[in-house]
Amino acid sequence: xxxxxxxxxxxxxxxxxxTLEANNFEVYLAxxxxxxxxxxxxxxxxxxxxxxxxxxxxxxxxxxxxYDELKKRSDMEVLxxxxxxxxxxxxxxxxxxxxxxxxxxxxxxxxxxxxxxVNLDMIGNRVGxxxxxxxxxxxxxxxxxxxxxxxxxxLRIKNYVAPANAMRLDKKTPCVKLSVCEDCRSPDxxxxxxxxxxxxxxxxxxxxxxxxxxLGL
Numbered sequence: 001x002x003x004x005x006x007x008x009x010x011x012x013x014x015x016x017x018x019t020l021e022a023n024n025f026e027v028y029l030a031x032x033x034x035x036x037x038x039x040x041x042x043x044x045x046x047x048x049x050x051x052x053x054x055x056x057x058x059x060x061x062x063x064x065x066x067y068d069e070l071k072k073r074s075d076m077e078v079l080x081x082x083x084x085x086x087x088x089x090x091x092x093x094x095x096x097x098x099x100x101x102x103x104x105x106x107x108x109x110x111x112x113x114x115x116x117x118v119n120l121d122m123i124g125n126r127v128g129x130x131x132x133x134x135x136x137x138x139x140x141x142x143x144x145x146x147x148x149x150x151x152x153x154x155l156r157i158k159n160y161v162a163p164a165n166a167m168r169l170d171k172k173t174p175c176v177k178l179s180v181c182e183d184c185r186s187p188d189x190x191x192x193x194x195x196x197x198x199x200x201x202x203x204x205x206x207x208x209x210x211x212x213x214x215l216g217l
Contacts, residue, residue, distance in 0.1 A: 006212065009143045013210045016146060019115040024203040030211045033064045036140060039209060040066055045103075048136055054079035054098030056126030058107035060140045060216035066105065077101075081125075095125040104134035107216055109161050110153035111145050111208070117197040118153035120162060122190035130197060130206065137206045142215030150196060162191050164217045 001007060017027045028043070030036035053076060061067055071080050079098045086094065098104065106126050110118040117139065121127040130137055147153045163175035171188040175181050181191070200206035 009212050012146065013143060013212055016111070016113060016115075017210060019113065020111075020208055023115040023198065024200040025115075026200070026204040026207040028207065028209045030209055032213045033211060033215060036209050036211045037064045037066055037069070040064075040138060040140075041069065044138060044207060048103060050076055050102035050136065052077040052079070052101040053103040053105070054094075054101045054129075054134075055081055055104065056095075056098075056106035056129055057081075058105065058126075058140065058216065060107040060142055060211070061105050063215050064140060064211075066140075070105075092123075095123065098125065099129055099133035101133075102135045104129045104137045106130065106137070106139055108139050108141050108145055108208075109157045109217075110147050111141050111210075112147055112149050112153055114149055115198075116150060116153075117195075117206075117208075118150060118157065119195050119197075120157050120191055121193045121195075124193040127193050127195040131195060135205070139206060139208050140211065140215075141208060142211050142213055144214040145216070154194075158191070161217050166190055168217075 013029055017029055020027045028039050030039055053070065055061055067082065071078055079094050079101060081095055081098055106129065108117045108119055112118065119127050119130065147156055158181045162181060163179050166173045166176050171190060173186045173188050174184050197206070
């Protein structure tokens with residue numbers, strides 16, 4: 001068989017799509033990051049009629065090229081939460097305003113094969129937006145985020161995602177030096193707010209793009 005890994009994940013993601021849809025998520029399958037970008041721009045956005053949009057921290061969102069594409073849009077209000085020219089105070093205020101946009105983009109730290117999204121946040125703006133506020137949420141998920149269940153999702157996040165993210169963000173936490181979670185009390189701690197999204201409410205509000213490629217952490 002040619003490309004057995006791609007075939008494996010094609011079948012695995014197709015099954016996950018059905019499971020997520022049973023939990024009221026709207027789900028799209030993308031073969032790679034370029035396909036994911038096309039699905040968002042050509043299939044999802046035209047149907048929403050969004051007048052404003054923002055995003056939360058997500059390497060996958062950036063890796064698909066959507067950030068570079070969408071931050072230039074002039075046909076809607078764009079709240080760029082990655083704008084490095086903003087002061088910390090202005091950035092925080094922008095993240096607060098982002099909770100009321102028509103469309104919010106982010107990723108997920110893990111997606112279970114039983115159909116839940118599992119996330120852990122520092123400030124809470126990302127998990128807050130997933131839970132309530134924006135009219136629609138688009139979550140971009142690489143195949144490397146798929147885990148069997150919630151327990152495996154939490155292990156993945158605490159033992160890999162959080163330490164790796166702390167390193168990426170140059171945080172002063174023990175996990176940056178040790179590569180393992182010490183359940184620290186550091187002011188730079190990024191592990192503060194958990195969310196487990198069992199179902200999308202209302203139905204279809206959360207749109208998940210499953211990408212047949214390893215992306216993000």
